[in-house]
Amino acid sequence: MxxxxxxxxxxxxxxxxxxxxxxxxxxxxxxxxxxxxLPRSSAPAPITETPVKAAAIGVFHAIYPGSAAAPPPEGARVEAGDILGFLAQGPTLSAVRAPAAGWLGPRLVAEGEAVGHGAVIATIRDAP
Structure with a gap:
């Protein structure tokens, strides 16, 4: 041996x-x-995603209706409380705000799409 x-x-x-x-x-x-x-594995921590949910039923708009501003693109850094879009309920608009800081994932709802309470509009990742 x-x-x-x-x-x-x-x-x-x-x-x-x-x-x-x-x-x-x-x-x-x-x-x-x-x-x-052997050295302990230095594998990266798994990326977590926080859902951005609709707080009410309504029609989703990525920007304030009539505004020429561009919505934040996928991959943009956002802070907790940043406005990521709007929900229209009749003449009333409510802001859709980032629940956490991170990087914006893809929008899962199209412009003008009706959404229900709790619908996931986008995700925020804790890493780019």
């Missing part, structure tokens, strides 16, 4: 550790003892 301290044996053990998600391994064989440690 190969010696525990042989380079090919150590390389094979390290490859198996990585394949199985192990960060530490200790082996004793005969008079030899080896302890291997």
């Amino acid at each position: 190969a010696e525990l301290t042989d380079i090919p044996t150590l390389a094979a053990l390290l490859a198996r550790m990585e394949a199985h998600g192990l960060t530490e391994l200790e082996i004793a064989e005969g008079g030899a003892r080896v302890r291997l440690r």
Whole structure:
């Protein structure tokens, strides 16, 4: 059997550790003892999405009706409370506000589309 301290044996053990998600391994064989440690995974944290929901029923408008301003594009940085659109209920308009800071995801509702209470209008991601 190969010696525990042989380079090919150590390389094979390290490859198996990585394949199985192990960060530490200790082996004793005969008079030899080896302890291997890999750095902990630095995998990025999963991206979370916060839904932007309609607070009431109405017709969605990405910008204030009659305004020439462009709505924030997908991927734009937004802050909690920023206006992301409007809901029209008859002559009344209510702002659709960002519930959290982050990066605006795709709009899931088209301009002029009727939405129900709680409908998801867009999402906000915590990372770009």
